[in-house]
Amino acid sequence: MSTVVDKSQAGLTARQYHIGIAPGEVSSVALLPGDPFRVPFVAEFLTDVKEVAHNREHRTMTGWYKGRHITATSTGMGCPSTAIAVEELARVGVTSFIRVGSSAGLQPGIAPGDLLVSEGSFRNDGTTDAYVPKGFPALPDAELTLALTRHSTRLATEAGTRALAGISVSDDAFYAETPEWIDHLQRMGLLNVEMEASALFVVARLRGLRAGMVCACSSNLVDGASLYDEANTALKDGWMRSIEAALETAVELEL
Incomplete structure (x- = not known):
């Protein structure tokens, strides 16, 4: 008998090793910020x-x-820890996922605090290559994405900011994003760059789950801003609007 571990079957009904959650302890929908200190938001x-x-x-x-x-x-x-979170949350009963986080704008005029809804992710990561070949698209759930766009647009309009939807890119290496690479992404018409969506979308698609993403713009990489400041009021307000848009989507779609 083979003693090689089959990770697809190991620990399915147990408390999950990385997230520390057992079946029955969570709901069917999960909002996914990157930072653990944003969960209280x-x-x-x-x-x-x-x-x-x-x-x-x-x-x-x-x-x-x-x-x-x-x-x-x-x-x-990043994608490695995101893939683990989605896999293990799915094992304990989550069927829908909405990423809420920070993302940098790649087109002129996108301002800190604007909401950015992903209609798909350019897979510039290594994790999803372990799941699927390069030609496989990283796409969110269509109905969920349309609802996120509606609620984001309403909340942004009420706040005097903007909500935009487009194709994002998930990069692995934050400090390897050279000016040449950023210019290349901008010229391809990509809306924003972050580090988790491609893994979320691919794993969800393979496991028969629903996923989407709405982020607050933290900075604009083509308008001269390189890093965000967590004390920035516009960014914090954007985070809160992204969360509210995700929650309203969960209610509307009964996720």
Whole structure:
């Protein structure tokens, strides 16, 4: 008998190794910020909040929003930890995922705090290459994405900012993004760059799950801003609007 471990079958009904969650402890929909310290931002919208687990970069809280049971789990930075979070959350009962986080604009005029909804991700990462060949697209759920766009547009308009939808790119190496690479992405018409969506979309698609992403613009890489400042009021307000758009989508679609 082979003793080689089949990771697709190992620990399916147990408390998950990385996220520290067991079946029955979370809801069917999860909002996914990258930073564990942003999970409480989601909790600010919820009632009956519980902290379920905090292991490594994965912090999880649950609560209720307009009658829907909501989970928030941080993915950490990058596609490897995002793929792990999605795989393990799916094992404990999550069927829909909405990434809420920060992303840098790649087109002129995108301002900090603007909301950016992904209609697909250019896979410039290594993790998804382990799942699928290069030609496989990283696409979010269409109905979920349309709902995110509607709610993002309404909330942004009410706040006097903007919501934009387009194709994003998921890069692996934050400090390897040269001016030449950023210019190349801009000339391809890509809307924004972040580090997690391609893994979220690919894993969700392969596992028969629903996924989408709405991020707040943290900076604009073609208008001269290179790093964001977490004290920036516009960015914090954008995060909160992205979370509200995701929550309203979960309610509308009964995720």
